[in-house]
Amino acid sequence: MGRDIRRIFPPPQFERCSQILAIACIFEHTIMDLSMEEDEAAPGTAGENSENGIAYIFREYRKAFDADLLKKMIALIGFYPVNSIVELNNRAICKVVKQNHDFPLRPVVQVIMDGTGMHPEQEKLIDLKEIKVLSVLCTLANSKRKTKP
Amino acid sequence: MPCWIVGCRLQTMRLSDHTNIKKTVVAPPPARPPAAPGAQLLRAGNAIRYGGIAGGPATAAQKAPGAVKITPPAPSAKSGGFSMSALIKKKNITQARDAPPVKPIEQEPAVAEMPAKVTYAPVIYTPQKTVPVTVTPPPVSPNRPKPTAEIGRDGTGAQTPPGKTLRLPDLMTKKSVSPSPVPPPNISAKKEAVAEAPPRIMESTPSPTQADAPAAANASHYDKAPAGIYEICRQFGIAVPEDSTALIEQARACLVTVFENILLPASEQYMIWPMIKSIASDLDGIIATDATVLNFLHRYRAKKEKLVWHSLYTAILAMDLAKNEKNLSCSVYEIGGAALLHDAGFLIQTTNGFDTNGFDNIADKKSPEFHKHVGKSTELARRIEAPDAVVTMIAQHQGRLDGQGYPKNLSPPPV
Numbered sequence: 001m002g003r004d005i006r007r008i009f010p011p012p013q014f015e016r017c018s019q020i021l022a023i024a025c026i027f028e029h030t031i032m033d034l035s036m037e038e039d040e041a042a043p044g045t046a047g048e049n050s051e052n053g054i055a056y057i058f059r060e061y062r063k064a065f066d067a068d069l070l071k072k073m074i075a076l077i078g079f080y081p082v083n084s085i086v087e088l089n090n091r092a093i094c095k096v097v098k099q100n101h102d103f104p105l106r107p108v109v110q111v112i113m114d115g116t117g118m119h120p121e122q123e124k125l126i127d128l129k130e131i132k133v134l135s136v137l138c139t140l141a142n143s144k145r146k147t148k149p
Numbered sequence: 150m151p152c153w154i155v156g157c158r159l160q161t162m163r164l165s166d167h168t169n170i171k172k173t174v175v176a177p178p179p180a181r182p183p184a185a186p187g188a189q190l191l192r193a194g195n196a197i198r199y200g201g202i203a204g205g206p207a208t209a210a211q212k213a214p215g216a217v218k219i220t221p222p223a224p225s226a227k228s229g230g231f232s233m234s235a236l237i238k239k240k241n242i243t244q245a246r247d248a249p250p251v252k253p254i255e256q257e258p259a260v261a262e263m264p265a266k267v268t269y270a271p272v273i274y275t276p277q278k279t280v281p282v283t284v285t286p287p288p289v290s291p292n293r294p295k296p297t298a299e300i301g302r303d304g305t306g307a308q309t310p311p312g313k314t315l316r317l318p319d320l321m322t323k324k325s326v327s328p329s330p331v332p333p334p335n336i337s338a339k340k341e342a343v344a345e346a347p348p349r350i351m352e353s354t355p356s357p358t359q360a361d362a363p364a365a366a367n368a369s370h371y372d373k374a375p376a377g378i379y380e381i382c383r384q385f386g387i388a389v390p391e392d393s394t395a396l397i398e399q400a401r402a403c404l405v406t407v408f409e410n411i412l413l414p415a416s417e418q419y420m421i422w423p424m425i426k427s428i429a430s431d432l433d434g435i436i437a438t439d440a441t442v443l444n445f446l447h448r449y450r451a452k453k454e455k456l457v458w459h460s461l462y463t464a465i466l467a468m469d470l471a472k473n474e475k476n477l478s479c480s481v482y483e484i485g486g487a488a489l490l491h492d493a494g495f496l497i498q499t500t501n502g503f504d505t506n507g508f509d510n511i512a513d514k515k516s517p518e519f520h521k522h523v524g525k526s527t528e529l530a531r532r533i534e535a536p537d538a539v540v541t542m543i544a545q546h547q548g549r550l551d552g553q554g555y556p557k558n559l560s561p562p563p564v
Contacts, residue, residue: 012556017471017478018541020467020471024488066550076466
């Protein structure tokens with residue numbers, strides 16, 4: 001009976017334009033909230049989690065959308081969005097300032113705290129595309145970088 | 150006198166009776182065009198054959214006062230300085246070896262001959278006279294609006310005070326000598342200013358487009374696109390909105406107006422959809438002129454009006470993603486318009502309206518209360534007579550292919 005009804009009234013198709021809008025909505029709500037200075041991320045977003053926002057979206061919505069569209073959106077925004085805080089493998093805490101679109105895992109970062117725990121006196125930028133030795137270990141959640149009075 | 154004339158005359162004198170010739174007046178030949186080097190060689194040969202060239206020292210007849218000495222002209226520059234002419238120049242041709250002394254013939258200079266010595270008059274530099282140009286202010290009508298910026302006569306933008314006398318050399322050299330009144334922008338300083346600008350201060354933050362567009366030469370291929378678009382627009386004379394901050398602020402103000410009027414009766418909503426389209430067009434211009442727009446969006450994020458900012462940024466992301474897609478069933482502007490309106494249903498649901506965080510009032514996003522905003526947004530889109538594709542996109546913007554979204558019974562599109 002149900003199959004016959006589906007034949008007569010086929011379910012609406014999830015249009016590609018609608019998928020674009022849905023992906024943009026999710027990315028905006030997740031990534032842009034994460035990059036806000038004052039963390040007021042909505043519940044359920046990556047701002048509360050310690051993992052990367054892109055990884056969260058990919059884990060949650062991998063089967064919900066077309067993989068090609070998801071891939072294009074990740075390439076557009078970058079795996080580490082601008083202004084997110086990352087930790088390098090030399091224990092330095094850095095802020096992402098620019099994307100390398102050919103290398104989404106290797107953005108340009110600005111050192112906030114070096115491996116010895118010292119703040120650099122001058123602005124120090126590291127292009128991870130050029131320095132292959134360094135890489136991003138993980139993304140730091142906003143709650144971790146808040147200093148308690 | 151050309152050598153060939155001398156040779157012919159000497160030949161004539163040999164054949165005739167020398168005694169009968171008392172006086173020979175050589176008429177000046179008519180002007181001839183410059184001869185080719187080959188013809189001059191032939192003439193020189195005739196002169197040698199018929200006139201003879203005294204190879205030894207001058208004889209007594211030659212030294213006699215009645216002897217006619219013909220000095221060939223200096224080698225012409227057009228003949229290339231032929232060597233035979235130099236030979237002839239060194240040798241004197243005797244008119245008649247055994248002839249009695251005759252009176253000397255008055256030589257008349259040939260017209261086509263060049264003088265043996267050319268003296269040049271000294272060139273004395275005299276400064277050019279300068280033509281004074283007096284700038285007089287044009288008659289200004291009292292109702293004429295005052296121009297904001299005028300280009301001076303020297304082309305540098307500097308204003309020439311009325312009544313001042315300019316000279317032509319000044320006008321020609323002032324452009325290259327006089328410094329520009331507007332100093333070139335310090336790109337690095339601007340970048341630092343952009344980087345150090347406090348977030349969410351839209352009035353004082355300099356435009357990132359102005360700072361990033363010149364620096365695109367050292368950027369990646371993706372970042373070079375704005376610079377190319379700037380150059381093309383300059384060549385075609387298209388006014389490019391260079392201030393992305395002002396455009397975003399303008400789009401935000403327009404969207405606030407839309408949200409304020411979208412709940413009005415349907416008879417007063419005929420201008421809502423055109424305003425949405427204009428906002429989408431502005432956002433499309435921002436994306437086209439500044440490919441790095443996603444890098445600085447967070448700076449303008451405001452604490453308040455979260456629904457407005459969410460709609461704007463979703464529209465930018467969706468339009469940027471849709472630009473690379475092919476065979477879409479709707480245009481990029483319609484996708485942007487749908488993104489601007491996709492959460493407008495919260496305006497009906499929440500009592501605080503768009504001025505607060507809007508959808509944050511509903512905590513559980515998986516609750517049926519949260520999904521009600523989809524139907525209400527669709528209803529608002531129908532009321533403002535949006536296209537069907539826009540209504541469909543708004544109705545499906547919470548859908549998922551795995552059945553987790555709303556509505557649940559969506560099927561994937563055919564490949």
